[in-house]
Amino acid sequence: MLTIINAQVISPNSIIDRGWVSIKDGRIVTIGDYKTLPKEGLQGEIIDAQGLYLSPGFVDIHVHGGGGADFMDNELEAYLTIAETHAKFGTTAMFPTTLTSEPELLWETFSVYEQSLSVNQSGAKFYGLHLEGPYFAMNQRGAQDPRFIRNPDPLEYQSILDKYRHLIARWSAAPELPGALEFGDYVSEAGIVLALGHTDAVYEDIVRGIEHGYRLATHLYSGMSGMTRKNAFRYAGAIESCLLLEDIDVEIIADGVHLPEPFLKLICKNKRKDQIVLITDAMRGAGTSDRESILGSKQNGTPVIIEDGVAKLPDLTSFAGSVATADRLIRTMINVAEISLIDAVQMLSLNPSRIMRIDDQTGSIEKGKLADLILFNERIEVKTTIVNGNIVYEA
Template sequence: MLTIINAHVISSNGIIDRGWVSIKDDCIVAIGDYKTLPKEGGQGEIIDAQGLYLSPGFIDIHVHGGGGADFMDNELEAYLTIAETHAKFGTTAMFPTTLTSEAELLWETFSVYEQSLSMNQSGARFYGLHLEGPYFAMNQRGAQDPRFIRNPDRLEYQSILTKYRHLIARWSAAPELPGALEFGDHVCEAGIVLALGHTDAVYEDVVRGVAHGYRLATHLYSGMSGMTRKNAFRYAGAIESCLLLEEIDVEIIADGIHLPEPFLKLICKNKRKDQIVLITDAMRGAGTSDRESILGSKQNGTPVIIEDGVAKLPDLTSFAGSVATADRLIRTMVDIAEIPLMDAVQMLTLNPARIMKIDSQIGSIEKGKQADLVLFDEKIAVKMTIVGGKVIYKA
């Protein structure tokens, strides 16, 4: 038994001042305020939070790397490094994310990821792969390698789904591409979350995509079409469509750079708080002081520079992923988007857990859920990270 006392507990129903949470093995077994705290002897080991906030562990559903490593390095050591790096900033669960690449490298990724699941991890836990590509619009590729962008290939994706559906939690694609709607049907039938991203779609394309399962927007505004003209007529792009359509949840890179203040506030005004998910979209430079880095694998990735708190292509034509960590996302939403702390935490805990269909296990501080918890101060500086009831990081 482990009991955390004297914390501002961020529960689904509000913040419990001078609250406590008891953990047995890897599960939360009791929650309360100071009036209901069990007497000494019934608490087991005690952690005195001394007035810190106690939050559910942060869940990052779109992350490429950190600590100088990238998942596309296809090395077990890279997986460990990324998991441990982001745990220092409060991430307790993550979905390793690929980049558009040659088919051989993707197949290798499946193999290495499967091996990683049997490792003795001391960082954030993995809950499934997020395949970002390769079925994207060339005009919205951003930093994705144009050599490997292609239309949905039925033989290719059916082969992947047949062999590796148990490893894939999410797949991002552009719904307007030839074959993308049929692709969406197959992905959804496999029980995988389908997202629209790096897309040049107009409103009608997005509406059709929704009907075939595209219900999550991959990094809203980044790699997405906006309003366009055809023969002098205006057409709503993917951005306007995602803001408008009730069926679509949105993820945002809330580092304050990819989306400055007006965009963050516009999103919060147009989407319900339970429809917004915060992501790092972090590349290998996250959690480091590096000024030069590589997006993607060490072998054939894209060189980038890191300045102004973001990764950029050397010619400055595009951002190339973020170097954000989860704590920075919360700070940005509270300080810049000016939303309540509870709402910001929900966007990085319960919301991603629900969308990724793991909210029965994690995402909130509730009796019976896994004890993934974070202690942080009023500046969202992480002081302790707990995964499955075990302290894996302490500042």
């Protein structure tokens, strides 16, 4: 038994003043306020939160690295380093994200990820791989390696799913590419979350994509077309389409750099709060003080510089991933987007859990769910991180 008392408990709809939560066998068994504390005392270990916020752990569905490591390094130690690094900032669950690469490197990624599942005990949990690419629009590649960008190939993606379906939770692709709708059908039927990203799609492409399973926008605004002209006529791009269409949930890199204040406020005005997901999109520089780094594999990745709180290509033509951690996302949404703490936490816990179909296990402080919890102060500085009822980080 573990009981946390004297906390400001962030429940799905309110903050419980001087609340308490008890945990047994890694799951939440009781939630209450100070008036309901057992008079006969509490059993097991007790943590006095001393007024700190008790929040559901953060769920990062798009993250590449941190602590000087990248998932594309294809090293077991890299996976563990990233999990432990982000746990220090409140992430209790994550979906390791790949980059467009040569096929051989991707096959190796599956093997290393599968090995990591049995040894990752001291950081954020892994819930499945997010394949970001390689089926993208060249014009919207951003920092993705152009050498390996290609159209969907049935022989390739069917082979991948035949062997590694159990490891893949999500796949991002551009829905306007030749073969992308057939790809969408195949991936969706396999039970994988399908997202549109790095895309030159216009409104009509997005509408067709929805019919074939594309229901999530990968880092809205980043790597996406805006309004364009064809034969003098205006067409809504992917950005406008995702803001307009109710069938599309959106993820945003809420580091305050990728999306400045007007963009964050526009998204919050146009999408329901339960449709917005905060992501770090963090590369290996997250959680470090590095000024130079590498996006992707350290063997053949892309050199980047880190300045202004973001990673950039050296020629400054594009951002190259963020160096944000989850706590920074919450601060940005509160201070810049001017939304409530409850709503910001929902966007980084319950919303991503629902979209990734793990909300029956995690994402909110509710009886029966896994005890994936964090304690932080009014500045969103994480003091304690708990995964499956076990403390994995204490400041």
